[in-house]
Amino acid sequence: MANWILGVIGGSGLYEIDGVENGRWESVSSPWGQPSDQVYRGTLSGIEVVFLPRHGRGHSISPSHLNYRANIDILKRCGVTDILSLSAVGSLREDYKPGDFVMVDQFIDRTFAREKSFFGQGVVAHVSMAHPVCERLAHMAADAADALDVKVHRGGTYIVMEGPQFSSLAESKLYRQWGCDVIGMTNMPEAKLAREAEMSYATLAMVTDYDCWHEEEDNVSVTNVLEILKGNADLARMTVKNLIKMMAKIEREPTMQGIETGLDFALITPPAARDPEVLKKLDAVAGRVLK
Numbered sequence: 001m002a003n004w005i006l007g008v009i010g011g012s013g014l015y016e017i018d019g020v021e022n023g024r025w026e027s028v029s030s031p032w033g034q035p036s037d038q039v040y041r042g043t044l045s046g047i048e049v050v051f052l053p054r055h056g057r058g059h060s061i062s063p064s065h066l067n068y069r070a071n072i073d074i075l076k077r078c079g080v081t082d083i084l085s086l087s088a089v090g091s092l093r094e095d096y097k098p099g100d101f102v103m104v105d106q107f108i109d110r111t112f113a114r115e116k117s118f119f120g121q122g123v124v125a126h127v128s129m130a131h132p133v134c135e136r137l138a139h140m141a142a143d144a145a146d147a148l149d150v151k152v153h154r155g156g157t158y159i160v161m162e163g164p165q166f167s168s169l170a171e172s173k174l175y176r177q178w179g180c181d182v183i184g185m186t187n188m189p190e191a192k193l194a195r196e197a198e199m200s201y202a203t204l205a206m207v208t209d210y211d212c213w214h215e216e217e218d219n220v221s222v223t224n225v226l227e228i229l230k231g232n233a234d235l236a237r238m239t240v241k242n243l244i245k246m247m248a249k250i251e252r253e254p255t256m257q258g259i260e261t262g263l264d265f266a267l268i269t270p271p272a273a274r275d276p277e278v279l280k281k282l283d284a285v286a287g288r289v290l291k
């Protein structure tokens with residue numbers, strides 16, 4: 001069996017995946033607190049897959065209240081090597097249309113009310129976020145989606161807002177001026193934490209609306225987001241299946257980006273000064289370098 005373990009974080013409208021062999025919901029506990037839900041684990045085409053519904057199966061956790069650290073920590077504990085985030089986004093440009101997919105390659109983090117790092121007091125580390133997405137995983141996922149009847153845009157900057165309210169018109173226009181392509185509320189600090197935990201991360205963003213800047217289109221609402229997602233959720237699930245088929249054909253090698261060894265250059269607190277209680281919590285995400 002090829003040595004990838006794919007983690008899938010299902011966003012709005014995506015609370016389950018199908019076709020998984022020996023699929024079962026399992027509780028995984030984390031020293032970082034309560035994750036969003038149990039994980040659904042099993043195999044697809046011989047590859048292990050671990051699915052986590054980001055907002056919980058009943059969509060009861062808002063973007064600001066998600067325990068991003070616990071979510072990433074449990075995926076690491078499950079041995080996940082690569083995380084594919086499936087996310088609904090608003091489009092900030094005319095040619096990224098509702099129904100289209102975007103393989104995000106950059107993020108702007110405008111969130112302010114979330115725990116963003118595993119490395120706070122007691123053990124400090126600074127990882128590089130210059131290229132926040134795993135290029136290999138993003139290419140593979142884009143190829144997997146390309147095989148389907150959906151327009152796939154390769155590349156896009158995703159601005160992450162705090163929410164839960166949608167943007168004002170002035171904000172939406174500002175983000176367009178900044179060169180942002182899509183907007184959502186969840187991918188940060190998720191991508192930062194995946195990088196700290198030395199796991200590949202990529203986002204398949206599903207455009208559901210034109211936010212509120214477009215003069216001829218309705219302003220975003222949950223109703224129109226869900227309407228588009230109803231049509232797209234199956235395409236997202238098929239993308240996952242195609243991606244897994246690709247993974248099944250090749251052995252996973254370490255990334256050229258050095259994601260699996262990112263902490264080698266990041267820790268600044270010397271061993272003698274490290275807080276033993278924090279070290280215990282870091283057993284999964286940083287055990288490789290803190291042993």
Ligand SMILES: CSC[C@H]1O[C@H](OP(=O)(O)O)[C@H](O)[C@@H]1O
Binds near residue numbers: 012054086087222225
């Ligand atoms: C239901 S619309 C707003 C909601 O959808 C997106 O979530 P996700 O990335 O989990 O699909 C967006 O970020 C908001 O949380």
Ligand SMILES: Nc1ncnc2[nH]cnc12
Binds near residue numbers: 166
């Ligand atoms: N316009 C929008 N703003 C923020 N998050 C979203 N998720 C889907 N559409 C969105």
